Amino acid sequence: GAGVSQSPSNKVTEKGKDVELRCDPISGHTALYWYRQSLGQGLEFLIYFQGNSAPDKSGLPSDRFSAERTGGSVSTLTIQRTQQEDSAVYLCASTYGGISNEQFFGPGTRLTVL
């Protein structure tokens, strides 16, 4: 079946603009994660959705970042008033079932803020 998909694959924007990044998880996966991977860095946790529970937003770096998940499926990560330090690869992952299960990652969206 289809894997996790993300769009766009690349996004170049100007400082101060808003951007929206989209994630389509694997059908039936109940959990969805967003991470940020900066050049030469590891994965930075941003936000986690599990079913209908309130999301874990503890990793969002500032109030310029927000995310929603509609209908328990597609998720959108929004970054308002982008800054150059927001430049990174944004990764989405989904998981089925319980927390002992592995994550399936999308190809990522490379965001460049000029």
Place this chain on the structure above:
Amino acid sequence: AQSVAQPEDQVNVAEGNPLTVKCTYSVSGNPYLFWYVQYPNRGLQFLLKYITGDNLVKGSYGFEAEFNKSQTSFHLKKPSALVSDSALYFCAVRDHTNAGKSTFGDGTTLTVKP
């Protein structure tokens, strides 16, 4: 709080030699441990996981990892490295009391030379 440490940014081995990529972790409860691999210009892929039971777990591409509770380690190993194993490797931990949030290490770049 949970954390993961990958003490080596870079590991270099010769093809045919055994390889080890180190990972130590810290969690308050019982850990779920994962290894992922990121090949150049590709997304993260799951390699193997430890949930419970046998301390030695086997995964994809001939990799294995040993869970050591007393040393809080989960080192990734392979008896005979291939050039095609060259990639970025991430260790991740999930605490079963932390509702599914995953913490990743900073990654280790493995280079296997012919």
